[in-house]
Amino acid sequence: MAETQTARGSITRRFNLSILAVYALSIAISAPTIYLYTRHEVYQQSNTQLRMLVDIVKSIKGYVGTDLRPYFLKQGLFHTAGMSGIVAISRVAENFKGMQQNYSIRNVSDNPLNAKNSPQPLERDVLQRFRSDRDLREVRVEGLLDGQQMLVRSAPIVSKKGCLRCHGEPSKVPAEVTAEYGRGSGYHYKVGDVVGLEVVGVPIADIDSIAMQRSLIAIGLLTLLFALVFVAINLLVRRNLISPMLQITETAHAIAKGRLDQPLNMPRDDEIGDLARSVELLRRSFAQLMKRMRKGGMTKPRA
Ligand code: HEC
Structure with missing residues (x-):
């Protein structure tokens, strides 16, 4: 009986080890997959928002350039x-x-009329890049803007002749401008210089914390699922494999000890059923042989 106990333990253990291995593998695969997917999704979302904001800024500029400015110039009016x-x-x-x-929409310059438009560290770096590479049309970076982690799109602002009307020599600039911004900063532009940056920033969600949250949910669900599979497989193995095999083993032991009067009846249409029928056939053959030997007067079979 001790032998059958170990045998029973080993089949179940093998099944359980396989389930555990598959469980560990699914967690090992799902965690990085969730992280990569979350990262992709977060960037896609921020990029879509960024494009929208950039286009809104362009639209406002277009409106001022084609509708308002010509009207004010024609009327000889001034309104910044x-x-x-x-x-x-x-x-x-x-x-x-x-x-x-x-969200951030900014026009910045390191020579600003309005001190609020001074560049933040990230913007200062980008401005430097545009000044050292005049072919660069656009820069996209991720970084800290207005105290937040943002996806930032930036383009250079280049000075043109028309800009000098308000950013040229302070003595020639409309009094409205100098009255509001003083004469200290924001002037002396030269045509063709990169004087500043237009900047648009959208928040970028904390990928790590979203991925962590999603991974925990996925691991919880996987654990639940595998616990159910574990219980179900253990029950199935015990009912369909181990119990009938114990019964067959018992019959085989009985035959070995010469007890041939316990028929093995296992009406199953599968491999275990086949095994049981073979053992039952063996039992019957032995029983018949013994009967014949007794009739023939022999009490013991010859070796
Ligand atoms: C009608 C006057 C006017 C004209 C023309 C004008 N600006 Fe300005 N600009 C201003 C004022 C006023 C501000 C400050 C806005 C604020 O308070 O944020 C400003 C702000 C800026 C800023 C942000 C930094 C700062 O100085 O505060 C940049 C960069 C800039 N202008 C560049 C230009 C360029 C380049 C042109 C030409 C394409 C131009 N401006 C034409 C009046 C003008």
Whole structure:
């Protein structure tokens, strides 16, 4: 009986070890997959938002350039936000920031009229890149802007002749501008210089914490699933494999000891059933042989 106990233990253990291995493998595969998928999804989302914001900024500039500026010039009127797309964007950006704190639309310069438009460290780096490579049209970086991790798109702002109207020599700039911004900074532009940057930033979600949260949910579900499979397989193995095999083993032991009067009846249409029928056939053959030997007067079979 001790032998059959070990045999029973080993089949179940083998099944259980396989289930555990598959469980470990599925967790090892799902964790990095979830991380990569989350990363892809987060970047795609931020990129879509970024494109939208860039296009909105372009649209506002287009509106100022084609509708407002010609009108003001024709009328001989002066109004900064109606004449400069950059100023219009700054005003819109201020309102927008009031409603959407996580997004940034900025026009920056290291020689600004408005001190609020001074470059932050990330912007200073990008400005440097545009100045050292004048063919560069656009830069996309991820970094800290307005104290937040953001996906940032930036393009250079190049000075043109029309800009000098407000950014040229302070003595020639409209009084409205110098009255509001003083005469200290934001002037002396030279045509063709990279004077600043237009910057658009959208928040980039914390990939690690989202991936971690998703991984924990996935691991929880996998564990539940494998626990169910584990219980189900153990029950099935015990009912369909181990119990009938114990019964067959018992019969075989009985035959070996000469007890031939216990028929083995296992009506199963599978391999275990075949095995049981073979053992039963063996038992019957032995029983018949013994009967014949007794009739023939022989009490013991000859060796
Ligand atoms: C009608 C006047 C006017 C014209 C023309 C104008 N600007 Fe400005 N610009 C301003 C004002 C006013 C501000 C400050 C806006 C604010 O308060 O944020 C500004 C802001 C800027 C800024 C942000 C940094 C800063 O100085 O605060 C940049 C960069 C800039 N302008 C570049 C240009 C360029 C390049 C042109 C030509 C394509 C141009 N501007 C034409 C009036 C003008």
